[in-house]
Amino acid sequence: MLADFNPSTTTLKPMSIGGIVVDPPLTLAPMAGHTNHAFRVICREMGDCGLVCTELISGHIVQERSARSFKMFDWSDVEHPFAVQLFGSDPAMMAEAARMVADAGADIIDINMGCWVPKLVKKGAGAALLRDVCTATLVVGAVVRAVNIPVTVKVRSGWDAQQITAVEFAHAAEDVGVQAVSVHGRTAAQGFSGTADWNIIRQVKEAVKHIPVIGNGDVFCAADAAKMLAMTGCDAVMIGRAALGNPWIFRQTAHELNMGETLPAPTLTERAAVALRHARLTIESTYLNERQAVYELRGQISKYHLDAPGTVAVRNRLVQAETLADIEFILTPLLEE
Ligand SMILES: Cc1cc2nc3c(=O)[nH]c(=O)nc-3n(C[C@H](O)[C@H](O)[C@H](O)COP(=O)(O)O)c2cc1C
Structure with missing residues (x-):
């Protein structure tokens, strides 16, 4: 996509999320079934992945202190800085889960407001919160008040084409103390169909006052990352599917954007x-x-x-x-x- 864009005209500047420096501003997207400890370490080791994130973890089972959730506490010191992603729709339960995750060493708590799988949505969690900005804001506010580390949210553009709520929610989230917003430019109804709408990333960036915005969706190469930065003004680029089997993509992108030349592909x-x-x-x-x-x-x-x-x-x-x-x-x- 957009492979003719000239990456050498874009420079990468470090991003700060509530004092946590993300340098370069290229982040690994949370991906269930993939972004476990092993893959997060590999992305770090291959270089220039500024921030990694766990797979989504249920705030409910963390709060219940279930053995299952603690098994997902698989991070270690070599991963810093890293975010732990929680999902849930009950503010008190999410606050308690966030406290436990922060105590277990996370640098950032990320709240999932993009997952559309029916199991989550039926319970009002994940992308369902995009239909209910009021509850979403209560959840986020409760988590922010519960911990001393930065809290971020990851949203889709909205629930469906009729309910594009990312801008309204980003405003509200900033007001209750969120330190960064990641925006995947598709609605929940879209799943992975169509192409990501980067305009919504630009609109969120223009709407928030002080916090960084991380753009996400359909970045497959350095030229895509450069184009997303230029088109949306976002502060960082989050890469998901293109990192699977290609953890070199962060180094390739950083090198191309900073040095203006393409690295040879790994042998x-x-x-x-x-x-x-x-x-x-x-x-x-x-x-x-x-x-x-x-x-x-x-x-x-x-x-x-x-x-x-x-x-x-x-x-x-x-x-x-x-x-x-x-x-x-x-x-x-x-x-x-
Ligand atoms: C296999 C898979 C699992 C995913 N799991 C999560 C998840 O746990 N939490 C989340 O917020 N997004 C999840 N996503 C969405 C990604 O984080 C990202 O928003 C999406 O893939 C778009 O980015 P991309 O075009 O760079 O892949 C997942 C995506 C994939 C492909």
Whole structure:
């Protein structure tokens, strides 16, 4: 998309979220099933990912002190700065969950107001809050008052084309003390269809007074990031799907925007080495048993493009892997290519 935009005319300036410096202003989007400890560390290690975020975690089960939620407290010091994303619609429950997450070392609490899966929406959480700006503001205000660390929110443009509420909500959220807003330029009704509307990101940026705005949606390369920054005036760019299997995208983008030149793409050997590290780190750090973790890894590792163009041999073998040893057996020969 927009690959003809000239990235060399854009410079990246560090962003501050309530005193937490995000430098460069390129952030990893929260993605359930992907942005666990292993992947967040890999994105940091590959360079120039200014902020990482956990997958969404239920405020309800955190507040209940359920063993399940504590298993998702998988972060460690090497990830700083990082945000922990919570979802829920009950202000008191979210406040309590936020306190527990802050006590467990998070730098930032991010509140999910974009997820449209029916399980969440039925309970009034995630994107459902975009239909109810009043409750959304109560939730955010309660969380802000509960913790001493910055609180951010991640929204979609609105619930549907008739209810575009991101601007109204961003105003209200800033007034109750939110320190940054991330905006994915699609409505909840859109899911992932169509293209992201970056105008809404610009409108939110123009509407808020002092807090940074993070633009999100359909950034697949450095030129897209440059174009989003220029078109919307946003303070940072959040990258999701394009980072899957390509944790180099942050370094590639920062280099292209800051230095005006394109970095060479990682070689097959480099991709295989990072994919292998991703698999090993996952098994070391996951709360899942090895078999469950390898099932998740099959899809994640397949995204590293480990096959020569037009072939699928490695991918076909990866989808049959049952253990870490199977993945190691498939990937190790690629390290010698
Ligand atoms: C597999 C997957 C899981 C996601 N999980 C979350 C999530 O847990 N919390 C959230 O706020 N957004 C979630 N999202 C949305 C992304 O954070 C992001 O807003 C969206 O993918 C658009 O950005 P992109 O075009 O750079 O991918 C998810 C997206 C994907 C593809």
